[in-house]
Amino acid sequence: MATTNLSYYDKATIPNAKSFRFGIVVSEWNPDITQNLLKGAVEALKDCGVTEDNIVVWDVPGSFELIYGCKKMVTSQKVDAVIAIGNVIQGETKHFDFVCEGVTQGIVDLNIAHETPVVFCVLTDNTKQQSIDRSGGKLGNKGIECAIAAIKMAALRQF
Ligand SMILES: Nc1c(NC[C@H](O)[C@H](O)[C@H](O)CO)[nH]c(=O)[nH]c1=O
Numbered sequence: 001m002a003t004t005n006l007s008y009y010d011k012a013t014i015p016n017a018k019s020f021r022f023g024i025v026v027s028e029w030n031p032d033i034t035q036n037l038l039k040g041a042v043e044a045l046k047d048c049g050v051t052e053d054n055i056v057v058w059d060v061p062g063s064f065e066l067i068y069g070c071k072k073m074v075t076s077q078k079v080d081a082v083i084a085i086g087n088v089i090q091g092e093t094k095h096f097d098f099v100c101e102g103v104t105q106g107i108v109d110l111n112i113a114h115e116t117p118v119v120f121c122v123l124t125d126n127t128k129q130q131s132i133d134r135s136g137g138k139l140g141n142k143g144i145e146c147a148i149a150a151i152k153m154a155a156l157r158q159f
């Protein structure tokens with residue numbers, strides 16, 4: 001079943017985020033997509049009370065480099081959660097599979113190894129249109145969904 005709208009959230013169900021600090025690591029591959037995901041994430045964080053100076057944004061070359069970029073964000077910045085933003089689109093070869101598997105497992109490993117949650121905001125799509133639909137198109141913006149997830153995980157981290 002196709003993704004339902006990724007952008008809806010009920011602020012009444014979201015923890016107060018004004019004291020939280022967030023890191024966002026963004027892949028430069030498919031920048032039209034990843035910049036829309038970033039825009040959605042930042043706008044949602046601010047809508048939930050996060051101040052601009054509490055949002056740290058770093059760029060990395062591709063989704064595979066999100067692993068190292070998020071590790072450095074977690075270990076060198078005082079953040080309550082990290083959002084990893086990328087967009088991998090199937091090409092002619094199996095490279096898509098290895099990039100997707102690599103970044104997925106890498107972010108799993110970071111969540112196990114460290115005390116700062118890393119939220120998986122990586123679109124892994126068969127076509128460009130699928131990516132467009134999920135980064136501010138007809139299915140919403142996964143950046144919004146992941147910003148809300150990051151706030152909830154930052155709150156959970158306090159226990
Ligand atoms: N094809 C895509 C890539 N490929 C590049 C890798 O992520 C990585 O930067 C390279 O293998 C060097 O380590 N990356 C994406 O984010 N999206 C793609 O569609």
Ligand SMILES: CC(=O)[C@@H](O)COP(=O)(O)O
Nearest residue numbers: 089090091092093095096
């Ligand atoms: C996911 C990728 O790295 C992919 O876009 C590269 O394209 P190709 O598989 O045609 O080399």
